[in-house]
Amino acid sequence: MHTFILKVQLLLILHTLGIKCLNTFKENTTLFVDNGDTFVFNCTCFSGNESAWKGPDGNDTVLTAYSTGRKINPYLNIPNIFIYGNYTIGKCHLEIANYSTVNDGIYECSYLLSGNLHIQRYNVFSKRPPKNLKIMEASENNAIYGKEGVRIELKCTVKTGIPASTLFLSKEGLTVSYGRSDILLYQFTPTRLDHMQNITCYALSELLTAPLSQTIYLDIQYGPSLKIIQQTNESNIEGESVKLCCHSNSNPNVHYIGWAMNSHELNSWRQRGRMKVDGTRKVFCLRLSPLYRNHTGNHTCIAENSIAKSNSSIAINVLYPPDVKVSYKISDERITLHCIPDGKPDSYTYYDWKHKSEFNEDIRTIHGTPEGQLIIKKSHSRKANEDDGIYVCTVFNGVPDLQGNFHQEGQTFIESIGKNYKPIEMYILLS
Known part of the structure; x- marks a missing residue:
């Protein structure tokens, strides 16, 4: 066996001895093979001493000599490996029948052509779908717990397949992260709007008839949000x-x-x-x-x-009819009365004043100012008690009282003594 290995390594020795005149060309190819398939690798060869095949034999680091030219290594114990070809057309084929995972590895063909060393390397793997997908932080009931404003990191893991699958994380159907590795991370700061939303991690692979996935829901705690409706x-x-x-x-x-x-x-x-x-x-x-x-x-x-x-x-803002008071001011020339309402809204309409006798009999109606003021000028030609009596102010602000009345009144009583006047403020009356 050692003699055979030496023959296989002859190409490298020739390369070393002829280092001044030989160039080396390397080519790498990665292939994925379905289990059970038969796969054929091509290599150039014009004689038995100018080409060789090497490949795996249970060792991940050291390649085993398979053949020189079409001559297979007599010590090779891999029953589904075949070497065949034709020097005339310059082809030496390596065939793997009924491919399985034990055949995974590197297959290398070396050959001399026009004084140059060519190395063709095939990285071959059996196809395997991804499995064991999981969102690590999920509880038994597929929930992720968090608090509003506190950062959350999600980690989705999968035993990746061959070829590598693509991992996706989506939130309510919108992709938020993706990558071709066995771990996918997603960080975000949740708000109350994230509560009860779904997050799905899924792996896509050509070997799967349906995506491998897990869906969780977010349980986000947050303080009260209040809305008042009248x-x-x-x-x-x-x-x-x-x-x-x-x-x-x-x-x-x-x-x-x-x-x-x-x-x-x-x-x-x-x-x-x-x-x-x-x-x-x-x-x-x-x-x-x-x-x-x-x-x-x-x-x-x-x-x-x-x-x-x-x-x-x-x-x-409670609207209410005005409470009405009447104030007065007496001078030698006039009597001035002021109507003072207190209500909401505080926009008022003042009606004509009513002058009544002390027995509540109507005497006259007097027109006041738009601001609720009444001015009575004194006259020496008039009787001393002619202006005596009750003066009534009537006000409106558009709001009815509890009895449904829109007009509210306030009044005061003025009584003369000789040439003087004795005004008396009356209690408020509502009508």
Whole structure:
């Protein structure tokens, strides 16, 4: 056997001795073969001493001599290897019948041609599909757990096939990473929008009839996101009802949700004991019935889970009819009365003043200013008590009172004593 190996190595010895005149040409080819196939490699040869085949024999590093020319190594113990050819046409073929994984390796043909050394190397592998694909961080129920804003790294592994398969990671059908290796990484910072989304790792190979894959879902924890919806008429008129509903979205679900105004809690719900709260959404409503003017202000929904505490506010502006007061100022020349309404909205229409007797009998109607002022000039020719009586101011701001009246009144009483006047402010009357 040693003699045969020496003959096979003769080409390299010749190359060494003729180093000044010989050139070396190398060619590498990678091939993938189906198990059970018969495969033929071609090599140039014009005589037995100018070509040789070498190949694997259970050793990954050292190649074994297969033949010189068409003469096969008598010590070669590989039953499915055949060497044949024709020196006349310059071909020496190496045939592997019924190919299997034990035939994987490097096959090398060396030959001399026109004073140059040619080396043809074939890297041959049996085709194998990928297997054992797995997303490493997945739980038994195929979930990946994370928290909003905290970076996640996914690692998909596979026992890669031959030829190498291509790994893909897709999120809701959109490819986010890919590569031709046995490990594929994907890093991202999740938000609440990623909760319950699917991520799939799959391997594509020509040897697979369907992709090798695993799908997981994301379980992302996040604090409450709040949205307030007013479910009743938004006019917010005093005496009517208002329903405010706070819609919370969080994972895990909230263990507290409540309503407050000016830091004072109005109503709330708390998870008690081992009470289980499923899902991510909760709705908690506040009803203000009847609505009063002191409900004007910011109403705040507060919600809390194990991740964070959140709040959201809505401004309630209660509309109500004016309370009307009448002020006055007396001088030697005139009596000036001012109508002072207090309501929402604070845009008012003032009607003519009414002058009545102390017995509430109508005396006259007097036109005042658009700003609600009435000026009565004194006259020496008039009787001393002619201007005595009740003065009534009537105001409108478009909002009815609880009895449905749109016009609100305020009044005062003025009484003369000799040439002097004794004004008396009256209590507010609504009509």
